[in-house]
Amino acid sequence: MPYTASQFVEVLVGLGYANAIHQIEPSLLQAAIEAFQRDYGLALTGQPDAATQERARQLVRNLQHSLNLVMRAQIPISEFYGTGTRSAVVGFQQLYHLPPTGIACLQVRRALEQEAKRQLRMQVCYSRHESYQTQVV
Template sequence: MWNGSTNAVAALLGGALLWSLAEPIAIYQPAWAARTQDYTPDQFISVLNGLGYPVTLTTVFNSPVVQQSIRDFQLQYRLPVDGTLNPPTQDIAADLVRKLQTDLNRVVKLENPLPASQFYGRQTEAAVRLFQQQNKLPETGIATLETRQRINDILNDALPRPGQGSSPGGSSGGAVQGIYTEAQLRSLLLGFGYDVNPQQPLNGTSAVRAIQDIQFLYGLPQTGQADQRTQEIMATLVKNLRNSLKVVLRSNLPITQFYDAQAQAAVREFQTRYGLAVNGSANLAVRSQIDAAARRVNP
């Protein structure tokens, strides 16, 4: 199993949820004018936590993981990237939470409808948890990417409502419950520099250790199983990587959650340009260097 430096871990921790939001990087068009009031640090941490960023409600606001998560949020929506609660950042956050609450009111039969406020509190968490329960999703109370996509799908009539004969999550052909197939997960682990036997299943020793390492780095239970939350983090990491490579290389690399031949080629190009060992493998140290290079392009 590959072991990275603690500095590299610190540099990348906050990047874990840049892609937890459903939209790709784009200029965001808010539906509401602005927040009704400024967020306190604790209130904004609640928003970050509720939208799936890797912060807990007890995380100190000036900690590196919170500051990086704010930067990732700002980069996602083409906002001034300074890691602070600048007005545009607060306005977009308020709009996202209001939209989530309004959408939940439309798809979940709540005894007390959500107020469509800018705050992600216990009532919103309970509504998200109820929606997840109704739709056979992990009941976390956190509006993960999968949760928000499912809400949007229902609102767009792309998925049948619960109880109409649907079987969400069903898969075949070697698929793992969640985002990736087993083959895709193995490719991702190999691409991230882990010594994984591509011929062994994901419950093999090398794959389990690699997954445990990712879970440790990003504050997840170290089960060694590629559960939904772990796959979401992995998908976010790959999307962050591809976006940073696109910025640094000024390429047309598509932003997907897969570590495929295109991603490998882009990593090789980066390694060539920066005098690194050219192997197409983006271990934690390489990802840290790519992330740093991207920030120099877009400070």
């Protein structure tokens, strides 16, 4: 299901590509969409086409999954960048001494991804250790 115009702007704002003014200024919104498309190797249409929206959905879902893992946020996984996602991002930013904006710009997403990977590696190591301990006993 496609985003509404306001939902897509909210996603762009949450990911650090736009701010509230982009919703009322079409040329700025087009530039924000093109920046997003450029960063993710999409066709530069300046429009929220199907491929652009799908990539945005994937990013938001991955972000929410990582926030749930790292921050124990319990955010429902969806394609929307809502208040729960924003609040969890602020919590992550505060915990990792980043400016608490609620915006998951590239720097924040990279830091979160690194922490999520670190925690997943720890879980795998712990599971292997537990499995070994069970076999030894």
